[in-house]
Amino acid sequence: MTRTVVIDPVTRIEGHAKITLHLDAAGHLIDTRFHVVEYRGFEKFCEGRPFTEMAGITARICGICPVSHLLCAAKTGDKLLAVEIPPAADKLRRLLNLAQLTQSHALSFFHLSSPDFLLGWESDPAKRNVFGLMAADPNLARAGIRLRQFGQQILELLGGRKIHAAWAVPGGVRTPLSVEARDWILDRLPEAKATITLALGLYKTLLDGPLRKEQRVFGDFPSLFMGLVTPDGSWEHIDGMLRFRAPDGTIVADGLSEDDYASFLGEAVEPWSYLKFPYYKPLGYPDGIYRVGPLARLNVCDSIGTPWADRELEELRDRSGRVATSSFAYHHARLVEIVACLEAIEQLVNDPECRKSRVRSRASLNRNEAVGVSEAPRGTLFHHYQVNDDGLLTRVNLIIATGQNNLAMNKTVHQIAREYIPDPVPAGTEIPEAMLNRVEAGIRCFDPCLSCSTHAAGQMPLHLQLLAADGQILAERRR
Amino acid sequence: MSVITLSVNGKDVAIPEGGSLLEATRAAGVEIPLLCHLDGLEPVGACRLCLVEVEGSNRLMPACTTAASEGMAIHTHTHQLLDYRRMAVELFFAEGNHICAFCVANGNCELQNVAVQVGMDHSRFPYQYPQRVVDASHPLFAIDHNRCILCTRCVRVCDEIEGAHVWDVGSRGSHCHIVAGLDQPWGEVDACTNCGKCVDVCPTGAIFHKEDTTAEKLRHSDRPALLKAARDEHVWRNQ
Numbered sequence: 001m002t003r004t005v006v007i008d009p010v011t012r013i014e015g016h017a018k019i020t021l022h023l024d025a026a027g028h029l030i031d032t033r034f035h036v037v038e039y040r041g042f043e044k045f046c047e048g049r050p051f052t053e054m055a056g057i058t059a060r061i062c063g064i065c066p067v068s069h070l071l072c073a074a075k076t077g078d079k080l081l082a083v084e085i086p087p088a089a090d091k092l093r094r095l096l097n098l099a100q101l102t103q104s105h106a107l108s109f110f111h112l113s114s115p116d117f118l119l120g121w122e123s124d125p126a127k128r129n130v131f132g133l134m135a136a137d138p139n140l141a142r143a144g145i146r147l148r149q150f151g152q153q154i155l156e157l158l159g160g161r162k163i164h165a166a167w168a169v170p171g172g173v174r175t176p177l178s179v180e181a182r183d184w185i186l187d188r189l190p191e192a193k194a195t196i197t198l199a200l201g202l203y204k205t206l207l208d209g210p211l212r213k214e215q216r217v218f219g220d221f222p223s224l225f226m227g228l229v230t231p232d233g234s235w236e237h238i239d240g241m242l243r244f245r246a247p248d249g250t251i252v253a254d255g256l257s258e259d260d261y262a263s264f265l266g267e268a269v270e271p272w273s274y275l276k277f278p279y280y281k282p283l284g285y286p287d288g289i290y291r292v293g294p295l296a297r298l299n300v301c302d303s304i305g306t307p308w309a310d311r312e313l314e315e316l317r318d319r320s321g322r323v324a325t326s327s328f329a330y331h332h333a334r335l336v337e338i339v340a341c342l343e344a345i346e347q348l349v350n351d352p353e354c355r356k357s358r359v360r361s362r363a364s365l366n367r368n369e370a371v372g373v374s375e376a377p378r379g380t381l382f383h384h385y386q387v388n389d390d391g392l393l394t395r396v397n398l399i400i401a402t403g404q405n406n407l408a409m410n411k412t413v414h415q416i417a418r419e420y421i422p423d424p425v426p427a428g429t430e431i432p433e434a435m436l437n438r439v440e441a442g443i444r445c446f447d448p449c450l451s452c453s454t455h456a457a458g459q460m461p462l463h464l465q466l467l468a469a470d471g472q473i474l475a476e477r478r479r
Numbered sequence: 480m481s482v483i484t485l486s487v488n489g490k491d492v493a494i495p496e497g498g499s500l501l502e503a504t505r506a507a508g509v510e511i512p513l514l515c516h517l518d519g520l521e522p523v524g525a526c527r528l529c530l531v532e533v534e535g536s537n538r539l540m541p542a543c544t545t546a547a548s549e550g551m552a553i554h555t556h557t558h559q560l561l562d563y564r565r566m567a568v569e570l571f572f573a574e575g576n577h578i579c580a581f582c583v584a585n586g587n588c589e590l591q592n593v594a595v596q597v598g599m600d601h602s603r604f605p606y607q608y609p610q611r612v613v614d615a616s617h618p619l620f621a622i623d624h625n626r627c628i629l630c631t632r633c634v635r636v637c638d639e640i641e642g643a644h645v646w647d648v649g650s651r652g653s654h655c656h657i658v659a660g661l662d663q664p665w666g667e668v669d670a671c672t673n674c675g676k677c678v679d680v681c682p683t684g685a686i687f688h689k690e691d692t693t694a695e696k697l698r699h700s701d702r703p704a705l706l707k708a709a710r711d712e713h714v715w716r717n718q
Contacts, residue, residue, distance in 0.1 A: 060580050
């Protein structure tokens with residue numbers, strides 16, 4: 001009789017998911033599935049609304065990275081208006097996105113993932129969280145929380161509020177950077193830099209020691225990587241062109257425009273998950289598996305373009321290869337991206353252009369269709385709108401970063417389950433919590449935002465089921 | 480000018496003869512919630528938020544449309560009235576599709592303000608989620624019927640101040656809605672002068688400038704009174 005292990009809910013990620021491990025009659029693992037079990041339907045209920053509302057509506061998809069949707073919707077709106085935004089607006093949007101990347105990566109590393117690294121995979125689940133971290137290493141926890149606050153505070157200084165600020169609009173942004181905001185950012189930058197220095201040092205020590213195995217088994221497999229790069233191939237997070245790079249370092253496709261996304265990206269669906277399975281069309285489904293996000297951005301770019309971040313990028317590549325294929329390297333990539341963000345933030349706040357008052361281009365509707373793109377903390381985000389002549393939406397397609405990592409997340413769960421689950425699983429065996437935590441941690445490498453990716457709501461608990469061949473639940477664990 | 484005296488919540492006030500109960504409450508320094516009423520426009524008593532109790536009468540009366548008379552004694556904040564007002568506001572929310580989060584009027588909306596004023600923290604009535612549309616056919620403005628509370632300020636300002644009478648009220652009961660022209664797309668109504676007064680007076684985000692995004696709508700609900708004073712009394716108060 002076959003069996004299935006179910007992890008439901010998956011914890012310390014944003015959204016709601018469960019994992020099922022399917023065993024055959026002999027107790028061998030034959031399949032694993034990462035199910036996203038929530039649905040919201042943003043693409044449908046946005047129809048009929050004015051496109052000018054999309055920045056406000058889609059920002060509400062998520063409370064962690066509303067800025068990503070805000071920026072992508074505003075960029076799509078720019079194209080519908082057919083305007084060029086003022087240079088100041090372009091730089092201010094960049095500043096907003098850099099702050100967003102910083103706060104989200106800090107949240108992922110310090111609040112969600114570091115309890116596993118620092119407290120141990122086998123530690124008490126009730127304490128394996130940011131509160132446990134506070135008890136074990138209060139200075140590190142405080143520094144991490146303040147690093148996230150640094151990013152969040154920049155969002156508030158620019159947009160008037162930390163979450164769901166409707167500051168970016170079609171045509172630009174609403175307000176320039178104030179002197180007070182600039183001074184606050186410059187005042188806090190040294191502390192933010194010190195924190196990321198501390199985190200990088202600590203993390204590298206862990207990589208050389210207790211986390212050596214995780215780098216090998218947490219989703220290390222060949223796949224394509226996709227991300228935005230500048231015209232000269234450097235790291236990019238809001239404009240530029242799309243690039244696909246293969247695990248051997250070959251650039252598979254370059255200079256791709258988001259306008260043509262439908263020609264190179266397909267979206268497959270499976271009956272057991274609300275999360276779609278985007279794939280690289282030339283390779284078909286599911287062979288067209290690709291990854292997006294911080295690791296993908298660092299893999300596809302030639303360099304970052306700022307000195308400290310480039311040094312850290314070189315070290316990451318020395319440790320994990322020119323194209324790092326282990327999904328565990330996402331954690332390292334997040335820290336390197338925080339360095340890149342802090343350096344770029346420093347450059348931007350000292351740029352007098354950011355204080356110019358002309359920050360918005362005004363126009364009425366000039367196009368009926370547009371595609372916008374930006375790099376969210378979790379990867380590339382696409383917004384595609386079609387509108388009628390009155391500017392009311394007739395079709396909306398949102399391709400979210402986490403969705404694009406769906407195939408990779410499933411593959412990661414499978415690899416971890418193979419490594420840590422006894423083969424075959426003896427009938428009646430209880431599956432240790434620490435093993436389940438490693439399966440969850442595989443998902444956490446991608447820092448998935450399931451509420452965004454399915455445009456879905458809810459808490460983010462985890463549910464794991466062990467299922468027999470006939471579908472019978474043999475073991476189950478919920479958190 | 481003759482004067483009448485009456486009491487508001489036990490306080491004696493004197494107002495010019497022909498004045499409304501609303502004027503009496505203002506003379507007494509008492510604030511009552513208003514939505515459909517706007518100084519400068521004819522009152523219609525549509526929203527029922529300004530209902531007051533009049534001693535000697537067994538029914539509640541809208542302060543904006545009820546003429547004050549000598550010796551009246553009115554009460555504005557009894558438990559019954561407070562409950563009815565809150566109920567009326569809850570019904571506004573339950574009857575339409577009011578999603579503040581991304582509304583153009585968020586933070587600058589009279590319906591929001593009134594909800595706070597009456598202490599509404601939820602609706603006791605089931606939301607109806609009616610199927611309504613946005614008419615964005617006008618080159619400058621749009622009307623989102625989801626957010627309309629049928630206060631008819633737009634109808635009155637267009638008729639009484641602008642003299643174009645673009646707007647009217649069509650259908651009945653729960654199908655009742657604001658219509659442009661002869662129930663045409665707004666952009667096809669030749670009578671519209673593009674003056675934007677309906678945008679200025681709309682208490683919610685129902686009528687707005689098309690380029691406005693979340694929380695960007697500015698209200699100018701004082702303009703009808705200014706225009707009326709300018710026209711009737713030749714006084715330009717905003718200069």
